[in-house]
Amino acid sequence: MDAADLSPRIRMHAFADGAALARALAAAVAADLAAALAAGRLASLAVSGGNTPRAFLQALATQALDWPRVVVTLVDERWVPESSARSNAALVRQHLLQGPAAAARFVPLYRPAARPEDAVGEVENDLRALPRPLDVVVLGMGGDGHTASFFAGGDHLGQALDPAATALVLPMRAPAAGEARITLSLPPIASARHPYLHVEGAEKLRVLAAAVAGTGAGRAYPIRRVLEQTQAPMQVFCTA
Secondary structure, three states: OOOOOOHOOOEEEOOOOOOHHHHHHHHHHHHHHHHHHOOOEEEEEEEEEOOOHHHHHHHHOOOOHHHHEEEEEEEEOOOOOOOOOHHHHHHHHHHHHOOOHHHHHOOOOOOOOOOHHHHHHHHHHHHHHOOOOOOOOEEOOOOOOOOOOOOOOOOHHHOOOOOOOOOEEEEOOOOOOOOOEEEOHHHHHHHHOOOEEEEEOHHHHHHHHHHOOOOOOHHHHHHHHHHHHHOOOOEEEEEE
């Protein structure tokens, strides 16, 4: 049986280059956060790490927002301290929490514990104190079709991708993940008022196309599971 085509569940926004994408994505996210603030509530944002979002984070930091009423967290994190070059929290502090945006409240996922399992309860409690559903979630995607820390072969992948999961965060170890990680589970991502997917590069676009169409290996990509469950259409900002 053919897998369902998920094209109706996404909105594609293509750009000539990464700089144009970063500016447009920052403006769109800022508009969503501003709408949340105008509604009289704190605005909540979860962002991804890695190299791809740096220009976006820098562009978002320049947006005119009531930053003290914005709460920022991460989609996932490598289990490393912020002194590590691989820390997503360090990336956010360096590229987003600058200038007026430094007034935002930041809730990192790493804690000074040997293993994510040792701190997952503390992180869970901190996240449960945030405004939910999250107003904005900005995901990335790897060339293997993973998003967040939903890696193929992950030791908690089934639990993390369960739409009925009650945990907000889970530890994750997988052959392709490098370090142990901690990740938001599917429900807080899927329930976001405004979900975004940031994709750069022709090969990643081919991976995404296979996931959306449900063809070949794309049927099993974790990103497809996320696209199937998001309550709002996924806004895909992309460039080749």
